Amino acid sequence: MSMGIAFDIGTSGFRVQLVDLDTKKVLRTAITLRHPLPGANVMDHLNFAIKVSEDIAHKLMIDAFERILNQMNIDPKTIEKIAICGNPIQLSLFEGISIKDLAYADPKYLEAEKIKIQSRNAKVVSSQEVGIKGMDADIYIPPAIKHEIGADALAMMLKSNFLDNKEISLVTDYGTNAEMALKVGDKIFTGSAASGPALEGQEVSCGMLASPGAISDIVLEFGWHTLALDENMMPQSVRILDLWKEEFRGKKLSNVQPIGVTGTGVISVIYAGLETGVIELPYIYTKTRRLRLDENIYFTEDDLKEAGKAIGAIRAGHLTLAQEAGIKLEDVKTMYMCG
Structure with missing residues (x-):
């Protein structure tokens, strides 16, 4: 072997x-x-x-x-x-x-x-x-x-059809060091942003890297409900949430026990909060100023600020590439993402 x-x-x-x-x-x-x-x-x-x-x-x-x-x-x-x-x-x-x-x-x-x-x-x-x-x-x-660019972004360029795409395309590796590249015609503009660890689930009060027990997503099905990674790193439905009341509806949907929230979970929490109106940047409008994701897992206003720093750094990187290329971000037709 x-x-x-x-x-x-x-x-x-x-x-x-x-x-x-x-x-x-x-x-x-x-x-x-x-x-x-x-x-x-x-x-x-x-x-x-x-x-x-x-x-x-x-x-x-x-x-x-x-x-x-x-x-x-x-x-x-x-x-x-x-x-x-x-x-x-x-x-x-x-x-x-x-x-x-x-x-x-x-x-x-x-x-x-x-x-x-x-x-x-x-x-x-x-x-x-x-x-x-x-x-x-x-x-x-x-x-x-x-x-600026290491193997993370290069691997994504090669494995996707980024290099063959004739339209204006942007590729980004969403990590602590966010590598990115913008393709305009035959030119590729590259850069990176030290976005910090919030999108890796760190510097967040209940954050963790992607591993068993990590809340990785919140989806709108049967109401907002959490998904957490099982022992095989597969997402499983866990609880139905009432974000406003900080309560859970019904019984647990699986035996997976969440122990924290990872980067994709952070993005999903923010999206869910914005969609329901419980988040209006930079505030969380629950009684406790936080979102309850499981028994002892919360997402706070400080966590929201940390995630905002990471998203802001990546956004600044995208804007810089667009400025260097002489385009607007609205001109980008295809976005490739990994993390």
């Missing part, structure tokens, strides 16, 4: 999947609820690496990866291939190459400080080169476009 690892180096946490390379079947999945480097966004991680030590940042990430494999009971010797994904800063820190050229945008400053521009082309390196102990595997590292 040929074994491989799919590794998403997210800004809010890591996601690792063990894959049978012969059958293409995912055998195990592990998700961390935070990043090994301190901070809540990509700028915090960059700042830590620059001010403390790039070498320490690299070793912390490798150590976290090795610990995940150990927790998953994976023998490193059985792994033949690792495919990784992430933004340019995360990919560079994991690979162990300098990120100083990513920290400063001014070419004159880079030249004055004699900072070398690193090559971030697609490559295959050995696990030993990056310092993973007890493993002899090929690591497939995707390319990065300057400091």
Whole structure:
């Protein structure tokens, strides 16, 4: 049996999947609820690496990866291939190459400080080169476009028909570091926004990353009702909500027990609140100034503000790309989204 690892180096946490390379079947999945480097966004991680030590940042990430494999009971010797994904800063820190050229945008400053521009082309390196102990595997590292666009947005461009679409199109990876690209004719304008972790379910009072027990959606069917992820990461209906009265209608719809709300749930909560009128930005008009999603799970006005910061940052990124391209956002005909 040929074994491989799919590794998403997210800004809010890591996601690792063990894959049978012969059958293409995912055998195990592990998700961390935070990043090994301190901070809540990509700028915090960059700042830590620059001010403390790039070498320490690299070793912390490798150590976290090795610990995940150990927790998953994976023998490193059985792994033949690792495919990784992430933004340019995360990919560079994991690979162990300098990120100083990513920290400063001014070419004159880079030249004055004699900072070398690193090559971030697609490559295959050995696990030993990056310092993973007890493993002899090929690591497939995707390319990065300057400091704005990493593998997240590139993968979405390739897997969708974004590159072939003749209409004005916009692609966005909704994460802590939101990568985006705007296609106008034969030109592609790229950028990213440090939107913060609210859309990953963090910096929200009852927030969490997408994992079992996370409220992932609120839909209008039988009245507004919540969906939460089960042990197989599949959404299951849980409760019918009365947002105004902060009550539940009828019995629970499944045995899934929610323990928090994730990023898609945050967006759904805001949408449901706006649709029912219980939210009029920036306020929540219930008696307690919060929305009750389950027994001990709430969405507060402070949470609404945190989500607003993330949405605002992404909106600013979209407006900047449109301005650079000489169009209005209303001219965009197709929007591709992932997160």
